[in-house]
Amino acid sequence: MLGDNNPHILLWSPKEPKASSRNLRMVPNSWSDASILNSSCIHIYGYGKIFRSHLFGYPTIVSCDAEFNMFVLRNEGHLFATGYPRNIPEVLGDLTLLHLTGEAHKRLRGVALSFFATVKTESEHFLADIEAGALGIINPWKDKETLHFCDEARKFTFNVIVKQILSLRPDDHEATEILQKFHSFMEGLISMPINLPGTPYAKAIKARLEIEDIARVLLHARRKVQTVDANRRTDFLDVLLTYEELSEEEIVSMVMGLLLGGYETTASLLAIIVKFLGDDPKVLNELQKEHQKVLEKKKDEGGGLRWEDYQCMTFTQNVINEALRLGNVVKFVHRRTIQPIQYKATASDVVGERQRVRTVSDLSRCERRGWREA
Secondary structure, three states, X not given: OOOOOOOOOOOOOOOOOXXXXXXXXXXXXXXXXXXXXXXXXXXXXXXXXXXXXXXXXXXXXXXXXXXXXXXXXXXXXXXXXXXXXXXXXXXXXXXXXXXXXXXXXXXXXXXXXXXXXXXXXXXXXXXXXXXXXXXXXXXHHHHOOOOOHHHHHHXXXXXXXXXXXXXXXXXXXHHHHHHHHHHHHHHHHOOOOOOOOOOHHHHHHHHHHHXXXXXXXXXXXXHHOOOOXXXXXXXXXXXXXXOOOOOHHHHHHXXXXXXXXHHXXXXXXXXXXXXXXXXXXXXXXXXXXXXXXXXXXXXXXXXXXXXXXXXXXXXXXXXXXXXXXXXXXXXXXXXXXXXXXXXXXXXXXXXOOOOEEXXXXXOHHHHHHHHOOO
């Protein structure tokens, strides 16, 4: 069995009874991300930080070991390739960056990064959009006794991201349609891959196709316009159209991928930050003091939030970083081996070719005792 003291991470030790013919201890199988995460701590204490299971219909090595996880990420494309369950490309489409590998992934990833470079050069406008979006969400709260913050965070995040990608305002009917369909899409993204009418999985596929149809209509309309609207800033769709080698399906898939990436992860992080601040009045008070200083400065200078103001918020950045560490919005990474892998020198047992490896990074709550004094 694998243990913390075993120097060969993927080596079954003869000191323990052999649990399976594959040397690594087998644990109960699952189709659910939530059940895997909730049982990770139990599996670590019972089987070690690396164990074998059967997830999403495939034999899988689950790693909760930070060192091995880093080894997997550092050897991306060399020893490991993307290996997400088949429901991911079926729901997101075959051209999603989560599914692509090799040169195709490298090429489309470069296109996405070029957009973020554009955002950085227009940081003042980007921050203005965020500020306007936040005020638009917060102002109606004055008349409410209670609210569902997770829903509000998703709405705010969506409004900001759809503005940057497609130049849509929250009250545009296209934005409203996309947001409505995103609810069905997210519910079926990690569901059981049963493509029967009425199942969350089938609804997710239908929602994705409908969102892509909306993006395709916007794309065609943008291509018909020969001159760029002087009142509209460059968005992600404009950046994509500068790459003549991209097919229409690739452009639509990139739009869909960035909408998804910005919508769920950022909204989750916002909810996590509010939860943590509610649990720690001392940190909340310090954060309020820093923001109050910025507000007092803006009263004298006038105008909205600027990039220089954000860079001065060092404590705010520390809060964000700590929330990312503890909350860890990306909890799993799915990879498969390209070739047999021997980890840590002389291990007699290796990870076979095309073996699925799932790294679990949400270990903070499994090691709470080690963080009490942090």
